[in-house]
């Protein structure tokens with residue numbers, strides 16, 4: 001079942017006034033051959049890693065009558081070792097995806113009577129979590145090229161004096177990375193917490209430009225990360241942060257007891273122990289992304305520079321028609337970002353070839369009815385898979401059709 005817009009809730013349901021009429025997060029989950037809409041890593045765990053995960057889950061299976069380590073100490077140590085930069089376990093906190101990390105940050109440092117400032121277009125969950133936690137969201141604007149000029153950011157901070165500032169780098173949906181100097185200037189000016197959402201940090205062209213380097217100088221800085229993208233672990237739900245040790249201490253007040261299951265902790269530790277395997281996909285995906293940027297530009301389209309595992313491209317008079325025509329050809333991308341732009345996730349070589357074929361067909365026909373149909377795209381992806389590397393999922397078969405009528409799909 002897909003999520004439904006809160007705006008369609010029945011009037012007898014006494015939902016909070018400030019939530020009524022709002023729309024829930026709802027990236028479509030549709031069974032099509034080429035899924036390039038939620039910035040997942042397309043490579044499933046290799047057999048050796050899957051076996052290590054299975055073994056780790058087997059180890060904890062016999063202990064599940066007990067609550068897990070409430071503070072996930074061993075996992076936080078592993079994450080600190082992965083991040084480097086001299087970080088220690090007490091500077092790390094972990095939760096069910098970085099979305100939960102962000103929610104806990106809002107619960108601890110935002111809430112009623114407090115404000116959070118972000119620079120949009122950016123990740124749609126930041127304002128939604130603000131809403132859910134009763135924090136007033138202030139929408140600042142990014143520059144025309146989707147960057148953030150320090151003077152502009154500082155003026156917004158001066159004007160609004162926000163309790164939290166959100167900076168996303170690389171930014172979703174634009175792919176734009178911020179220079180550490182911009183983040184440092186924001187930290188110096190912000191009266192409250194500064195959260196840098198680095199969900200896509202591993203895909204950056206310059207991975208040394210991380211806000212982790214600023215932690216020792218900026219006490220109220222928090223850097224959030226996730227295992228969903230570079231580690232190809234979206235299904236396990238593991239996110240984390242790095243900050244001053246006082247920050248995890250504060251989050252103990254808002255986290256639910258035993259929030260991170262023993263199974264989740266074991267899976268995350270098993271993957272971190274073999275980190276080089278999933279992280280090897282990052283170089284391949286960076287290459288796919290760069291090729292995609294060049295190819296789209298070659299088609300005369302506008303393309304935002306990307307330091308993430310996705311690309312924002314446009315501009316289309318009717319982007320929904322393009323999105324729909326691609327979906328009709330079995331290729332699901334995301335209708336998000338500024339009007340007229342679309343976002344596509346970097347996939348396997350076979351998926352990228354299917355995307356290019358479909359977009360060429362759509363552009364050539366100006367959004368006409370599908371040709372080739374979904375089944376043909378599935379066949380094309382399956383046959384191209386024969387020549388690609390290890391990490392391909394099994395072909396789900398040709399009989400599957402989109403899970404819901406396209407007209408009902410939420411965007």
Ligand SMILES: Cc1ncc(COP(=O)(O)O)c(C=O)c1O
Nearest residue numbers: 097098099123172199226228239
């Ligand atoms: C910028 C950004 N932050 C955070 C997240 C949340 O990721 P997760 O909850 O899977 O860690 C996403 C997911 O796409 C994202 O794009």
